[in-house]
Amino acid sequence: MLAKSQAKLFFLIGTGAFSAIFLGLTVDTLAQVPVRSNESAMTAEVVHGKELWEQNNCMGCHTLLGEGAYYAPELTKVVDRRGKEWMKAFLADPNGMFPGQRRMVQYKFSPQEIDALIAFFDWIGKVDTNDFPPKPDLVVAAAPAAKSSGRMxxxxxxxxxLCVACHSFEGQGGKVGPALDDLRGKFDEASLDRWLANPQAVKPGTAMPNLNLTPEARKELASWLLAGKGP
Ligand code: HEC
Ligand code: HEC
Structure with missing residues (x-):
C-alpha cells in the first residue's frame, strides 16, 4: 500500500512525465508538418486547383487523403497512376477516354483550369502520407507494362x-481501339499526323478522341509508329 504522500508523488510524477512526452510529440509533429505537407511546392496554381476542387464538389464522389465520398476513385496518387498527359485528356473529355462506359462528370474546364487541377493533384501526390493509400485502388489497364521489350x-x-489506355502494341495495352502494330499499310507520316491532330475531321463520328497533342508529340508518335517491320 502507498502512503497518502507517496500516492500524491506518484500522481504528480506520472502526470508530469506523460505531459512532457505528450508536449514533446506535439512539438515534433508540428515541426514536421511543413516538410511532410510539401508546403514549399504549394504554388498559386496549386491553390487555384484546390479552389476548383472545392467549387465543383469533386469530393461528392471522390476521396483525397481518404476524405470524401466513396463513389469514385481515390485521387491522392492519381498523377503517379495515370500521368499528366492522360489526365489532361481525361479531364477535358472523360467520355472520350472511355466511350459510353464512364460516369465521371464532363466539366467545361479551360486548359488553364485543367493545368491547375493537375498541379493540385501533383502537389497532393507528393505529400508524405506514410504511404497512404496502401496500394493502387484501381487495376489500371493503362499502366505501361512493367517489362516491355521489343519496340514497346x-x-x-x-x-x-495516353495511347496504351485504348490501343495495344505488341500485345500490351487497351482494347478500346484497334491494335497499332502495323500502320504502314494504312498511313504515311502526313496522314497519321492529320489523324492524330483531329480524328473527327478525318472520320466524323469516330470514337477516337482528340487528344490535343502538340505538333512535336504527333511527329514523335508518327515516326515511332511507322518505323519497324513493314509490309
Ligand atoms: C458525380 C460523381 C463525380 C464527380 C462530382 C467527379 N467525379 Fe471524377 N470520376 C468519377 C467516376 C465515376 C470516375 C471513374 C471513371 C469513370 O467511371 O468515369 C472518375 C474518375 C476521375 C479521375 C480519373 C481517376 C482514375 O484513376 O482513373 C479523375 C482525375 C477525376 N475523376 C477527377 C475529378 C475532378 C477533378 C472532379 C471535380 C472537378 C471530379 N472528378 C468530380 C465521378 C465523379
Ligand atoms: C479513349 C481511347 C483512345 C485513346 C486514348 C487513343 N485512341 Fe486511337 N483510336 C481509338 C478508337 C476507338 C479508334 C478507332 C476509331 C475508328 O475506327 O473510328 C482509334 C483509332 C486510331 C488509329 C487508326 C487505326 C486504324 O487501324 O485505323 C490510330 C493510328 C490511333 N488511333 C492512334 C492513337 C494514338 C497514337 C494515340 C495516343 C496519342 C491514341 N490513338 C489514343 C481510341 C483511342
Whole structure:
C-alpha cells in the first residue's frame, strides 16, 4: 500500500512525465508538418486547383487523403497512376477516354483550369502520407507494362501515358481501339499526323478522341509508329 504522500508523488510524477512526452510529440509533429505537407511546392496554381476542387464538389464522389465520398476513385496518387498527359485528356473529355462506359462528370474546364487541377493533384501526390493509400485502388489497364521489350520499350512517353489506355502494341495495352502494330499499310507520316491532330475531321463520328497533342508529340508518335517491320 502507498502512503497518502507517496500516492500524491506518484500522481504528480506520472502526470508530469506523460505531459512532457505528450508536449514533446506535439512539438515534433508540428515541426514536421511543413516538410511532410510539401508546403514549399504549394504554388498559386496549386491553390487555384484546390479552389476548383472545392467549387465543383469533386469530393461528392471522390476521396483525397481518404476524405470524401466513396463513389469514385481515390485521387491522392492519381498523377503517379495515370500521368499528366492522360489526365489532361481525361479531364477535358472523360467520355472520350472511355466511350459510353464512364460516369465521371464532363466539366467545361479551360486548359488553364485543367493545368491547375493537375498541379493540385501533383502537389497532393507528393505529400508524405506514410504511404497512404496502401496500394493502387484501381487495376489500371493503362499502366505501361512493367517489362516491355521489343519496340514497346522505345515507345515515346506520350504513347505510354495516353495511347496504351485504348490501343495495344505488341500485345500490351487497351482494347478500346484497334491494335497499332502495323500502320504502314494504312498511313504515311502526313496522314497519321492529320489523324492524330483531329480524328473527327478525318472520320466524323469516330470514337477516337482528340487528344490535343502538340505538333512535336504527333511527329514523335508518327515516326515511332511507322518505323519497324513493314509490309
Ligand atoms: C458525380 C460523381 C463525380 C464527380 C462530382 C467527379 N467525379 Fe471524377 N470520376 C468519377 C467516376 C465515376 C470516375 C471513374 C471513371 C469513370 O467511371 O468515369 C472518375 C474518375 C476521375 C479521375 C480519373 C481517376 C482514375 O484513376 O482513373 C479523375 C482525375 C477525376 N475523376 C477527377 C475529378 C475532378 C477533378 C472532379 C471535380 C472537378 C471530379 N472528378 C468530380 C465521378 C465523379
Ligand atoms: C479513349 C481511347 C483512345 C485513346 C486514348 C487513343 N485512341 Fe486511337 N483510336 C481509338 C478508337 C476507338 C479508334 C478507332 C476509331 C475508328 O475506327 O473510328 C482509334 C483509332 C486510331 C488509329 C487508326 C487505326 C486504324 O487501324 O485505323 C490510330 C493510328 C490511333 N488511333 C492512334 C492513337 C494514338 C497514337 C494515340 C495516343 C496519342 C491514341 N490513338 C489514343 C481510341 C483511342
Amino acid at each position: 520499350a522505345t515507345a515515346p512517353a506520350v504513347y505510354r501515358s
